[in-house]
Amino acid sequence: EPEVTQTPSHQVTQMGQEVILRCVPISNHLYFYWYRQILGQKVEFLVSFYNNEISEKSEIFDDQFSVERPDGSNFTLKIRSTKLEDSAMYFCASSEGQGIQETQYFGPGTRLLVL
Amino acid sequence: KNEVEQSPQNLTAQEGEFITINCSYSVGISALHWLQQHPGGGIVSLFMLSSGKKKHGRLIATINIQEKHSSLHITASHPRDSAVYICAARGQIIQGAQKLVFGQGTRLTINP
Numbered sequence: 001e002p003e004v005t006q007t008p009s010h011q012v013t014q015m016g017q018e019v020i021l022r023c024v025p026i027s028n029h030l031y032f033y034w035y036r037q038i039l040g041q042k043v044e045f046l047v048s049f050y051n052n053e054i055s056e057k058s059e060i061f062d063d064q065f066s067v068e069r070p071d072g073s074n075f076t077l078k079i080r081s082t083k084l085e086d087s088a089m090y091f092c093a094s095s096e097g098q099g100i101q102e103t104q105y106f107g108p109g110t111r112l113l114v115l
Numbered sequence: 116k117n118e119v120e121q122s123p124q125n126l127t128a129q130e131g132e133f134i135t136i137n138c139s140y141s142v143g144i145s146a147l148h149w150l151q152q153h154p155g156g157g158i159v160s161l162f163m164l165s166s167g168k169k170k171h172g173r174l175i176a177t178i179n180i181q182e183k184h185s186s187l188h189i190t191a192s193h194p195r196d197s198a199v200y201i202c203a204a205r206g207q208i209i210q211g212a213q214k215l216v217f218g219q220g221t222r223l224t225i226n227p
Contacts, residue, residue, distance in 0.1 A: 033215075035215070043203070045216065095213075102163075104148070109157060
């Protein structure tokens, strides 16, 4: 069964460093999402992406964040200068379309720890 | 802004018991997801529903659009059902994409 994959599974970085989290959505999917979950808190929406542009972003998704689909398969989230509060589990998700029956499929997550 | 609330936050039961987890949301939605999160953190989609009821094995999900309420039921619960169950509301379509707004999750523990 096709699945969303994410790399790396864990990343430790120093405050102020840039990180790139990578996702490979399901191949025929057109809509892509990043969510994050700070330890012990709710999962929060960061950004949605369709047709090579951002559809919607949350207030969390400030100028330090960017997303890109550099080729036909990868979908990346870049954090330019990490802060301690960026430590979280980051989930990528994708969906095939926007119909009422479309579901989002989640990747296994990348656990980011900023020291 | 849609608020999604779940109850209970924690639930411990004995193997075989019938489990109910509730989810309420504050504004109209296009669909509601029930998700399962295991201790490693990964999220698996269980159901997506926009009306009525869906059943998959021992899991049943219902939604009442008028009351803005959904329930997830587990029949004949088993220790392997132990996980965090999360409901997530799918809001309006923004340029085709539909973000999810998540509840805080219900931690379910089934004891043998």
